[in-house]
Amino acid sequence: MYLVANISVEICAATSCRLCTQFCPEANTILYNNEAGKEKGYKYGSAYVAVDRCKGCAQCVWVCDNMAKHHAIKMVMIDQLPNAAITDNVTYGEKSTTAQLASPVIG
Amino acid sequence: MSLDYVKFSTGFEKFMPKEYRDMVEHGPFGRKVSVSQMGTFKEILEEHPMCAGCAMTLFIRLAMISFPNPEDTITVGTAGCGRLAISQAAIPFVYGNYGDQNGVASGLSRGLRLRFGDKPKDVVVMVGDGGMADIGFSGTLHSWFRKEKFATIMLDNEVYGNTGGQESGMTNKGAVLKMAPLGKKFEKMDMVSMAKVAGCAYVATVVPNNPRRVESVIKKAVLIAREVGPTYIQAYTSCNIEYAIPTDKVMEDAKNVENDRYQFSEYITDEAKQYLSERYGYKEFLPKPAAAAAIPQA
Numbered sequence: 431m432y433l434v435a436n437i438s439v440e441i442c443a444a445t446s447c448r449l450c451t452q453f454c455p456e457a458n459t460i461l462y463n464n465e466a467g468k469e470k471g472y473k474y475g476s477a478y479v480a481v482d483r484c485k486g487c488a489q490c491v492w493v494c495d496n497m498a499k500h501h502a503i504k505m506v507m508i509d510q511l512p513n514a515a516i517t518d519n520v521t522y523g524e525k526s527t528t529a530q531l532a533s534p535v536i537g
Numbered sequence: 538m539s540l541d542y543v544k545f546s547t548g549f550e551k552f553m554p555k556e557y558r559d560m561v562e563h564g565p566f567g568r569k570v571s572v573s574q575m576g577t578f579k580e581i582l583e584e585h586p587m588c589a590g591c592a593m594t595l596f597i598r599l600a601m602i603s604f605p606n607p608e609d610t611i612t613v614g615t616a617g618c619g620r621l622a623i624s625q626a627a628i629p630f631v632y633g634n635y636g637d638q639n640g641v642a643s644g645l646s647r648g649l650r651l652r653f654g655d656k657p658k659d660v661v662v663m664v665g666d667g668g669m670a671d672i673g674f675s676g677t678l679h680s681w682f683r684k685e686k687f688a689t690i691m692l693d694n695e696v697y698g699n700t701g702g703q704e705s706g707m708t709n710k711g712a713v714l715k716m717a718p719l720g721k722k723f724e725k726m727d728m729v730s731m732a733k734v735a736g737c738a739y740v741a742t743v744v745p746n747n748p749r750r751v752e753s754v755i756k757k758a759v760l761i762a763r764e765v766g767p768t769y770i771q772a773y774t775s776c777n778i779e780y781a782i783p784t785d786k787v788m789e790d791a792k793n794v795e796n797d798r799y800q801f802s803e804y805i806t807d808e809a810k811q812y813l814s815e816r817y818g819y820k821e822f823l824p825k826p827a828a829a830a831a832i833p834q835a
Contacts, residue, residue, distance in 0.1 A: 451576035452748040453788060455594035457583060457601075462576035477576060487590030488785035496789070518555060522563035526577050 441502035442476040443467020459483040464526035585622040590784025593774035603755035617665035636673035639680035660687035666707035681735035694776040738766035
C-alpha cells in the first residue's frame with residue numbers, strides 16, 4: 431500500500447485559501463469543488479485529491495501546515511480511505527469541479 | 538497553431554479519452570485563466586513521469602498556466618528532466634538536440650513571423666541549467682546578441698539531475714554531488730548579468746514558492762518577446778533527489794534558498810516598459826505624471 435493526500439472538508443471549507451491547489455507538482459490532482467462545504471453548511475467550497483494521480487510527496491501537507499496554517503491535509507494509506515475521488519469520476523464545470531466519491535481500491 | 542487544432546474531428550468526440558474531452562471543453566484554450574483558478578479547469582499539462590515532489594514540475598505547471606495564449610504557443614526543449622513534463626502538455630513541443638534549443642527557437646520564431654505576419658505566435662524555450670549554461674551556452678548567448686524575439690526560461694536545479702548528479706556551470710562553488718565528489722571548484726555562472734549584457738529586454742529570477750509572481754514574470758517575458766526583444770527567466774527548481782531534500786520539505790528549501798541567494802529580481806528596459814503599458818495596459822509601467830509645480834511661498 432502507499433500514501434496519498436487526504437483533505438479534511440470540515441477544515442478546508444471553513445477557509446477560502448486554495449493554496450494547496452497552487453503548490454501540487456502534479457497537474458489536475460488537487461481539484462476544487464465550490465459546493466463541497468456549502469452542502470455541509472460551511473461558508474466555502476473545499477479542495478480534494480484525485481488519488482490516482484497523487485504521487486504522495488506531501489508537499490501540500492507542508493504548504494497547508496506552514497504557509498496556510500490550517501492543518502487540513504494528512505497523508506493516509508490508500509486502503510484506509512473509504513471514499514476518494516479518481517480522475518475518471520471528476521466532472522468539470524464552468525468555475526468548479528465535482529467528483530463522485532467511491533472506494534479507490536478495486537476488489 | 539490555432540484554436541482549431543484542439544477541437545475534435547466531426548464524429549470522433551465519443552471515441553476520445555475523457556482527458557481529451559475535458560481539455561477541449563474545459564481547458565484554458567481561448568480564455569483567460571490564472572493561478573488563482575487552479576483546480577477548477579483542465580490544465581494543459583497532463584500526467585508525467587517526473588519524480589514525486591519535484592519543484593521543476595511545479596514551475597512547469599505554473600508556466601503552462603501563465604502562457605498568455607496557449608493555443609498560439611510552441612515550447613522548445615532539450616535533453617534533461619524538464620522535457621519529461623513539458624512534452625506531456627497539450628501544446629506543440631519541439632525537442633532540440635542537446636544544446637541547440639535557442640538555435641531551433643530562432644528559426645522557429647522567424648518562420649512563424651514570416652508565415653503568420655502580425656498575429657502573435659509565441660516561442661518559449663524551457664531547458665535545464667546544463668542544456669543552457671554548459672552545452673547550449675554559445676547558442677543561447679548568440680541568440681540574445683542577435684536579438685531573437687522569444688522567451689528563454691532556465692529551469693535551474695544546479696545539477697545534472699537526469700544523469701546521476703554531475704556538476705553543472707550553475708552548481709554552487711563547493712557543492713559535493715554524487716558524480717562530483719571533490720566539490721565544485723568555481724563559482725556559479727552569472728547568467729543573469731550575461732543576459733543583461735547580451736541585450737535581453739527583460740530578465741527575472743524567481744523561485745516557485747510564489748505562484749502569482751511566477752505567473753506575472755512569465756506573462757511579461759512572453760509578451761515582451763513578441764515585439765521588443767529576447768527575454769530571460771532564471772527559475773530555481775531544486776532537485777530533491779540529487780540534493781537529498783525530503784519531498785515534503787521542497788517548498789521550505791525553496792523559501793530558504795530564496796532568502797539566501799535567489800532573491801526575486803526583475804530587470805526591464807524602458808522600451809519594454811513602454812510596450813507593456815501601451816499595448817497590454819500594465820499600469821505599473823505607465824509614465825508617472827509630472828510633479829505639480831511647487832506653490833511659491835508668500
